[in-house]
Amino acid sequence: MTEKVAIITGSAGGLGKGIAERLTNDGFDIVLHDINQDLLNETEAEFKDKGFKVTSFVGDVSKREDQFALVKHAVDTFGRLDVFVNNAGVEAVTPLMDIDQKELSKLFSINAFGMLFGTQAAAAQFIKQGGGGKIISASSIAGHESYEMLGTYSATKHVVRSFTQTASKELAKYKINVNAYAPGVAKTKMWDRIDAEMVKQDPSLKPGDAFAKYTAEISLGRYEVPTDVANLVSFLASPDSDYITGQTILVDGGMVYR
Numbered sequence: 370m371t372e373k374v375a376i377i378t379g380s381a382g383g384l385g386k387g388i389a390e391r392l393t394n395d396g397f398d399i400v401l402h403d404i405n406q407d408l409l410n411e412t413e414a415e416f417k418d419k420g421f422k423v424t425s426f427v428g429d430v431s432k433r434e435d436q437f438a439l440v441k442h443a444v445d446t447f448g449r450l451d452v453f454v455n456n457a458g459v460e461a462v463t464p465l466m467d468i469d470q471k472e473l474s475k476l477f478s479i480n481a482f483g484m485l486f487g488t489q490a491a492a493a494q495f496i497k498q499g500g501g502g503k504i505i506s507a508s509s510i511a512g513h514e515s516y517e518m519l520g521t522y523s524a525t526k527h528v529v530r531s532f533t534q535t536a537s538k539e540l541a542k543y544k545i546n547v548n549a550y551a552p553g554v555a556k557t558k559m560w561d562r563i564d565a566e567m568v569k570q571d572p573s574l575k576p577g578d579a580f581a582k583y584t585a586e587i588s589l590g591r592y593e594v595p596t597d598v599a600n601l602v603s604f605l606a607s608p609d610s611d612y613i614t615g616q617t618i619l620v621d622g623g624m625v626y627r
């Protein structure tokens with residue numbers, strides 16, 4: 370039987386790498402993808418050393434043509450596509466009054482437009498194949514509740530929820546499920562950068578203070594790790610979630626209640 374095929378954007382590290390590892394263990398053939406070529410090469414080699422069936426493709430999710438080329442690479446390599454995970458994203462830590470065009474353009478291009486372009490590229494392939502498919506995107510607790518100093522980032526994560534809802538309605542007739550995952554506070558390079566930037570913006574903070582403040586709120590009493598997010602994405606990528614679409618599901622250990 371042909372293995373199912375999944376693309377995970379931004380999967381050279383962090384949550385995306387964790388998602389790729391889990392979907393590999395679920396039996397998917399995997400297309401690793403990232404803008405960071407060096408890290409992507411390292412991760413591809415690591416996966417191949419473990420005997421995983423993977424390929425990799427370097428690209429920039431903010432470029433629509435890159436997203437369509439990514440899907441073409443998957444189909445050229447593995448013959449089909451079944452799951453597309455819009456995971457890649459970037460952050461900015463800025464007081465609202467200092468947010469400028471440059472920040473807005475960067476974050477909306479990657480986090481919002483990149484998710485839409487990935488959705489378009491995946492949906493085009495699913496429609497061509499027939500038989501449906503799954504599109505799963507990275508929102509955040511910041512897509513349910515917006516945070517101080519993370520105004521642009523929070524707005525883009527709300528946009529991910531919005532496009533998820535619209536895409537689920539328009540693509541349902543093709544049996545395409547469109548959902549999103551909303552992680553809380555996970556110990557990745559993204560949070561290392563957020564914490565460092567928070568210290569720069571507020572000299573009263575020491576390294577680690579911001580991370581500690583955010584994670585102190587978590588009901589389950591520990592910060593998130595990639596496996597926690599990968600477990601939810603594995604479910605959303607499986608037939609068990611065939612009757613779920615248009616949803617952004619919080620996986621935050623108990624921080625935001627919606």
Ligand SMILES: NC(=O)c1ccc[n+]([C@@H]2O[C@H](COP(=O)([O-])OP(=O)(O)OC[C@H]3O[C@@H](n4cnc5c(N)ncnc54)[C@H](O)[C@@H]3O)[C@@H](O)[C@H]2O)c1
Nearest residue numbers: 379383384404429430457458507509552554555557558559
């Ligand atoms: N870490 C958290 O606490 C947290 C919480 C909620 C949501 N998220 C979301 O989960 C996703 C992954 O977060 P993470 O913590 O693993 O971040 P990360 O920065 O550790 O990893 C993100 C990866 O995306 C890649 N990337 C960045 N811009 C890209 C682009 N234009 N094209 C292709 N790849 C690009 C980076 O090179 C990196 O490898 C992001 O969308 C983030 O917003 C993270």
Ligand SMILES: CC(=O)[C@H](C)O
Nearest residue numbers: 509510511553554555
């Ligand atoms: C980075 C992120 O989405 C939350 C705020 O931890």
